[in-house]
Amino acid sequence: MLRQSWFSVLVFFTLFLFSGCTNKPDDIQPFKPTPYLIEVPFPFPTSMNIPSDNPMTEEGVKLGRYLFYDGRLSGRTHPDSLMSCGTCHIQANSFEAGINHPVFQGGFVHGLSGEYLPHVMLPLVNLVWNFSGYGWNGFLFPDNTDQRFQNIEDFVRIGVTAENELMGDTNQVKNLFQGIKGYPELFGKAFGSEVVTFDHIEKAIAQFVRSLVSTDSRFDKYLRGELQLSPSELNGYVLFTTEDGADCFHCHGGSANPLFTTHLFYNNGKDTTYSDPFDRYSVTGLESDRGKYKAPTLRNIAMTAPYMHDGRYNSLDKVIDFYSSGVQLSPLIDPLMHHAVRGGVQLTMTEKADLKAFMLSLQDDDFLSNPNFSSPVSFPDEN
């Protein structure tokens, strides 16, 4: 009987020990960030360019927003050396510098070294739907065999290190943020480790940039039946989407391509000779790609002057005048520019006004002032 009791006690302890091994301590929480969901209204694309190794999370976007606007992203703390993405990418200007930028006169941007960018900026809007390449020449694209130049994450690294941008050092930047109170905890929540890495800095900012979605312009509301456009705006829309009108839609979309760009590259007849070392040819090496640049989105177009890759036009009126009568025919002009044989689409003054009125209906004021996209009131170490 005694032997049987001892045996029972042994079995009990053994089971107790094993059960202790299988149970995790209560104080270790598994890393499980909250997925960030982009609301996609019909008929916006359902396919999005979100790399599998950088899924969007609430915590990642939150951290990315801080980093996007924190001037210490340059890796320096002296007030004269502070520079961040938000220094040039102004929300009110659709995340471009804009022609009214207080520092960069005329919208022409230079870095901390004083060196100017080779092209004017492109807006940071709806980039989550771009698969064709980032930048005026599309040098960053997902299928690029050079893995250093594939996506927005790479743009962050380039922006931080380039002489004509933040002119920083990635090690210096990550070490700086490691020591700023509040940031390591945010990295921990976003990526599961409080050790700051530049890879995680790239990923967080890229997540924030992908969250910059504009789907609520007057034209979007019109398509949803929420408001009516003016006769001038509607006439402009007809001009925009007809070959016999202004013929904009093949490159710049319309109701069924609400991105208002194809994100593709065209020679639109601005020039007949080409000397820019950063045109599409510089990416593909194809002679037929000389003088080609991305068709930018027309969302918030009024805020994104100066226009064209080199900022040659400082007003929308001048752009419309160019397409109306300033297009130059050349052997490399895109076939879609069929009006080039007569210098452009030849709009009357009224048609120009109508076309402009329609393009202004693509402005999304909610996007331009959305507090979720704006500079935070305070940074983590200021809380």
Add this chain to the structure above:
Amino acid sequence: MKTPKLLLIICIVLMLASCSKEPVKVEVKTGTVALKLLHTIDGNVFQKDVLLYQNRAGNQYQVSNIQWFLSDIELVNSDGIVVKIVKGDGVFYIDTDLHETCSVLLEDLPAGNYNAVKFTFGLNEEKNTSYRFVNPPESFMFWPDYLGGGYHYMKLNGKWMNTMGQLAPYNFHLGIGQNYYQKSSGLAHYFEFGSADSYAHCEGFNPPYTLPDVSSFVQNYFEVSQDLDFSIVSGSESSINVEMQIEKWFEGNPPYNHDDWGGSIMQQQQAQDIARINGQKVFRFSNENQ
């Protein structure tokens, strides 16, 4: 002793009965057909952006790219049975700049002998609804609602040497055509109702109040059908070439002349009509394996 024997007999009977109730497996023999889309001029795959070609009207011309929709493929077997392709809802986007789109794999097709192939060039009325595709590249093919909605059947882009000696761009874009009222009413006309104010092509949307001066729309898609003897062998892949003979878009009587039609034809139903007629002779099927 009797009970175990009885149980044994019942068990054996039940087992046999259950065996006989198993469904008879009918092995459906299937094979695969790979459609290879070729785009040729005068029998050779066209050379992009090279002024090498001359059409029946005498225009020197070149081709940059072609994007088009092929839909509702049907294979007719020797018993007259029609096999309809339902993959991708029966719609395939072809783009000469996207190599992967120029080969269409049709799987799980009944093995047997076939003697005809049919398809629709473009999209029929049922399929050609606006906002059908929200993702690129198909969404980039949209045909504006003002012009009838839906999608381009085809964008064929290139240049020709015009009478001024200029290398002039042309957009041979096919889709829904329009008949217009007399253009004399100006802007006010956009707010009148015409017989074309049917928004079936943009279902799900509140239509614009702008009503066009279009009196009616014209469906310009057409069916392509050709005899072709081929076999689908169980477990094997057959290959069929679908060749778009580009030069034939510009033949006919009288031949299509770029100098007459200019650089754009989306709003020229007469040109669309010529393309629809010429299109009947544009496609040629061949079978590589047999």
